[in-house]
Amino acid sequence: MFDGVNGHSSDGQRRPAEERPHRPSAGGERQHNGHDHGPRHRAADGVLDLKTYASPYKPTWCPGCGDFGILSAIKAALVELEIWPHEVLIVSGIGCGSKLPQYLYANGFMTIHGRPLAVATGAKLANPKLHVLAVSGDGDSYGIGGNHFLHTCRRNPDITHIVENNQIYALTKGQYSPTSEPGFRTTTSPDGVFEMPVNPVAVALAAGAGFIARSFAGEPKHLKQMIMAAMQHPGYALVDVLQPCVAFNKVNTYNWYAERIYDVANDDTYDPTNPRDAWERGTEWGERIPIGILYRREGVPPYETNVSALQDGAPVERDLAKRLDPVLLEQLKRAYV
Amino acid sequence: MAAEGMHDDLSLSITIGGDAGQGVESSGALLTQALARGGWHVFAVPDYRSRIRGGHNFFQIRITRRPSLSHSDPVHLLLAYTRETLDVHKPNLAQGAAIIYDDGLRVDGGPLATEGFMPIPAPLTKIAEEHGAKVMINTGAVAAACGVLGFPLEPLVSLLHDTYGHKGKKVVEANEAVARAAYGWAMEHYEGRLAHELRPGRGHMAGRELMVLTGNEAFCLGAVVGGCTFVSAYPMTPATPILEWFAARERELGVVTKHAEDEIAAVCMAIGAGFVGARAMVPTSGGGFSLMTEALGMAGMCEVPVVIVNVQRGGPSTGLPTRTEQGDLLFVLHASQGELPRIVLAPGTHEQCFEAGWRAFNLAEKYQCPVIVLSDQFLAAARKSLPLDALTLDGVRIDRGALLTPSELDRLDDSYRRYAMTETGVSPRALPGHPRAVFTATTDEHGEDGHITEEIDLRVAMMDKRMRKLEGALADMRGPDLYGPADADVTLICWGSTVGPAREALPLLAGQGVTANVLHFTDIWPFPVDKAEAALAGVRRAIAVEQNYTAQFARFLRMMTGFEVDGSVRKYDGRPFSPQQIAARVLMEVGARV
Numbered sequence: 001m002f003d004g005v006n007g008h009s010s011d012g013q014r015r016p017a018e019e020r021p022h023r024p025s026a027g028g029e030r031q032h033n034g035h036d037h038g039p040r041h042r043a044a045d046g047v048l049d050l051k052t053y054a055s056p057y058k059p060t061w062c063p064g065c066g067d068f069g070i071l072s073a074i075k076a077a078l079v080e081l082e083i084w085p086h087e088v089l090i091v092s093g094i095g096c097g098s099k100l101p102q103y104l105y106a107n108g109f110m111t112i113h114g115r116p117l118a119v120a121t122g123a124k125l126a127n128p129k130l131h132v133l134a135v136s137g138d139g140d141s142y143g144i145g146g147n148h149f150l151h152t153c154r155r156n157p158d159i160t161h162i163v164e165n166n167q168i169y170a171l172t173k174g175q176y177s178p179t180s181e182p183g184f185r186t187t188t189s190p191d192g193v194f195e196m197p198v199n200p201v202a203v204a205l206a207a208g209a210g211f212i213a214r215s216f217a218g219e220p221k222h223l224k225q226m227i228m229a230a231m232q233h234p235g236y237a238l239v240d241v242l243q244p245c246v247a248f249n250k251v252n253t254y255n256w257y258a259e260r261i262y263d264v265a266n267d268d269t270y271d272p273t274n275p276r277d278a279w280e281r282g283t284e285w286g287e288r289i290p291i292g293i294l295y296r297r298e299g300v301p302p303y304e305t306n307v308s309a310l311q312d313g314a315p316v317e318r319d320l321a322k323r324l325d326p327v328l329l330e331q332l333k334r335a336y337v
Numbered sequence: 338m339a340a341e342g343m344h345d346d347l348s349l350s351i352t353i354g355g356d357a358g359q360g361v362e363s364s365g366a367l368l369t370q371a372l373a374r375g376g377w378h379v380f381a382v383p384d385y386r387s388r389i390r391g392g393h394n395f396f397q398i399r400i401t402r403r404p405s406l407s408h409s410d411p412v413h414l415l416l417a418y419t420r421e422t423l424d425v426h427k428p429n430l431a432q433g434a435a436i437i438y439d440d441g442l443r444v445d446g447g448p449l450a451t452e453g454f455m456p457i458p459a460p461l462t463k464i465a466e467e468h469g470a471k472v473m474i475n476t477g478a479v480a481a482a483c484g485v486l487g488f489p490l491e492p493l494v495s496l497l498h499d500t501y502g503h504k505g506k507k508v509v510e511a512n513e514a515v516a517r518a519a520y521g522w523a524m525e526h527y528e529g530r531l532a533h534e535l536r537p538g539r540g541h542m543a544g545r546e547l548m549v550l551t552g553n554e555a556f557c558l559g560a561v562v563g564g565c566t567f568v569s570a571y572p573m574t575p576a577t578p579i580l581e582w583f584a585a586r587e588r589e590l591g592v593v594t595k596h597a598e599d600e601i602a603a604v605c606m607a608i609g610a611g612f613v614g615a616r617a618m619v620p621t622s623g624g625g626f627s628l629m630t631e632a633l634g635m636a637g638m639c640e641v642p643v644v645i646v647n648v649q650r651g652g653p654s655t656g657l658p659t660r661t662e663q664g665d666l667l668f669v670l671h672a673s674q675g676e677l678p679r680i681v682l683a684p685g686t687h688e689q690c691f692e693a694g695w696r697a698f699n700l701a702e703k704y705q706c707p708v709i710v711l712s713d714q715f716l717a718a719a720r721k722s723l724p725l726d727a728l729t730l731d732g733v734r735i736d737r738g739a740l741l742t743p744s745e746l747d748r749l750d751d752s753y754r755r756y757a758m759t760e761t762g763v764s765p766r767a768l769p770g771h772p773r774a775v776f777t778a779t780t781d782e783h784g785e786d787g788h789i790t791e792e793i794d795l796r797v798a799m800m801d802k803r804m805r806k807l808e809g810a811l812a813d814m815r816g817p818d819l820y821g822p823a824d825a826d827v828t829l830i831c832w833g834s835t836v837g838p839a840r841e842a843l844p845l846l847a848g849q850g851v852t853a854n855v856l857h858f859t860d861i862w863p864f865p866v867d868k869a870e871a872a873l874a875g876v877r878r879a880i881a882v883e884q885n886y887t888a889q890f891a892r893f894l895r896m897m898t899g900f901e902v903d904g905s906v907r908k909y910d911g912r913p914f915s916p917q918q919i920a921a922r923v924l925m926e927v928g929a930r931v
Contacts, residue, residue: 057788084772085772085775086769086770086771086772086773086774086775087770089769092610094780097460099789100776101779102473102777102779102788102789105463105775106775106777107769107770107775107776107777108776108777108778108779108787109609109612109639109777109778109779110777110778110780110781111605111608111635111780112605112631112632112635112777112780114601115601115605115632118597118601118603118605118606118609119605119606119608119609119612120609121595121602121606121609122567122569122595122605122606122607122608122609122610122611122612122615123609123610123612123613123769124564124565124609125593125595125606125610126567126593126609126610126611126613126614126615126617127614127769127770129770130613130769130770147598147599147601147602148598148601148602148605149824150598151597151598151602173803174908228726307586307587307593307594308587309566309587309588309590309591309593309594310593311588312588312591312879313591315566315567315591315592315593315610315614315615315616315617316566316613316614316615316768316770318564318591318735319734320564320566321735322617323561323563323564323735324562324730324733324734324735325560326729326730328561328562329558329561329562329728329729329730330725332558332561333548333558333725333728334548334724336548336549336550336554337373337374337546337547337548337725
């Protein structure tokens, strides 16, 4: 099981050494000299393993942060799925967890607060060959980005959405979030939260999402499996990750989650393709918190399959010189004669 | 006035007015297109309210032998679908103007005739019911107008076949029958009665092919030849037709077209698409642009090419949703926190809309930054006739700037640095997907490899690098165009769409003894200061002509050059300037006697 104190993975392994080949500067980040980039072109050696995804930069997360487990799980999932760094695009928002693309070697785009799903959708529609992941926290995904969450669920582009749900705003140093529970005291909820928390599973289900999973940052192997299943699902896939914030959330700790979570995969009677079952489990929260694949709908093609403009090739594959064909312009102009 | 038809400067204006839902704009479009098919140049502006049913709408068409640059007052023929239309438009009617209305409207023609107008009560309902169906009353009205004008019926009939062909033979034939009956009635009773006539042989170019399209449509054609492959937007008047245009041709043109959940999503989708290599565009209006400002900064910071089209409408806030204004100039120049490289273009004519369509994408990719195209409701919705050779591929090219080619990517042997320092500030650009060019971007300040930094020297170097791109872009910016005599007492300073009516005002001013010219700016940012100063050197008396309250361009011009205008003619009622309005206001400004 996981080590709730140091947040390392359940098998006790520390982050591989190649993740920190450079000594951090005083600011916690690698000194940048503009030239030192280390070995790259990793596809050239033909070996795909965790080293392939190693970044020269050391995360600035707090020791024990749940984001470490999420980063490890994403890398492990990509390796296991045999996806190379150049084949993936990880789009994030703003927040502690949204710094994640900075800490692995892969295409990444850290955008603005709340908008990674929209940016990811644009990227996916322009180049469907990319494996597109959207990664951001609960404030980013369920708060400021709530509208995009809702509409990406029903739109169903083939994007894997990993939400680092720590029930707190951490980068701004501890304000309550859309998933904070009633009574939770923070600097902006001194009397305790008296709003209902967002239940992302129920919202995603209601909004038409085709794949909804929940996992726990303290269970990197389970998390890896969930991410892999999400990436293998054709269409939008939500992985809501329970993620302890060791600095600002003293309620929802590693132990708090560990005492409550159970994997629905261990329940033979559970049918994740049944939306009623999914609703029942998805709304279960408190003494027991279900993790695993809570809902899966098969047979619905992702959004981009129905986009007519993609039938003859993606925007990034178009030969733009063909637009300079006088016959095309003449045709367009004729419609106005 | 009859003689006017013999001159090259024939200018005949028609207004069709009625309630929303009565088909005013479709009637107007039909008549406009028919006139162009008959070889006449047209310039037509719709005037409608932000509602689907009820309220007065109108459509004003100007007919000329040579291309015209705007609509024009007064009106010589009024097609009134309601009695209210008479009251609203009577003040803008020329002496002797004809007024066609359904005889069922129970208008007393006597007083109209006394006032010097020519009332034409036409049995339009009766004709429609007799020869087709009541719903075809507009077809009859348009045909009657053609008859009164002495304009041949054939162009209208051919257009009815093209327009209603998809509805089946019966509908087409009924419409044609209604048109022929109404036309016959008008010819029988009013042939030769109107001073202005559009008979064949009166000097227009019969057989010449003209297309009639809006500014929005001209922009869309330009964007197509410019290689646009991605459009995302949230519907907002008056930019919606751009989204609809691409949606209707999505498959045919291979342009991914996405109606997003809001404007923030729309611009972020376009930035995501631009980031991976699409030529992406977002049409919107001021309200939508307001929502996009944070993402605009992202495109600037992450050096992502994206084109944002702001078709301005009356503000502030919801303002005048279906009307025109040039109120967003200073806003788009400064929108988003911090300082970022951006390029702003303000086309003023349909031809310039077409050009902006392809040019914007080249500039966005060449300088890896957002490009904002400022249009407005007047330009976007105005239908203008153009010879087919007005929009060509001459000069059109697709310039993707420092985009690395596949072979260049294959040859990369050093770590790829997306934000590599260069003299021009433009870094060689890879798209995600190549094994030798894996990179990250971030909206935080970053180093050459896209990793977050707060280091002082790097921050400064990166700001310098990004902003340095504007020095290069400046060379691509055009100076103002001068129209009219080089030596003039008064210079009208214009930007964007006011150029049309301002140019049309020049002969009116000349008629009043004021020699004037027009200095028109299309390339706003980075501002071509040297070219502007050179053009302003000979200006004796400058009057800014703008569709806003604060003379934004004049203030901007002063900020950039120190040049102060001597006065301004401003309009912020949501209605476009007519040449007559500009001329009258300029005369007031210069103190000349009208």
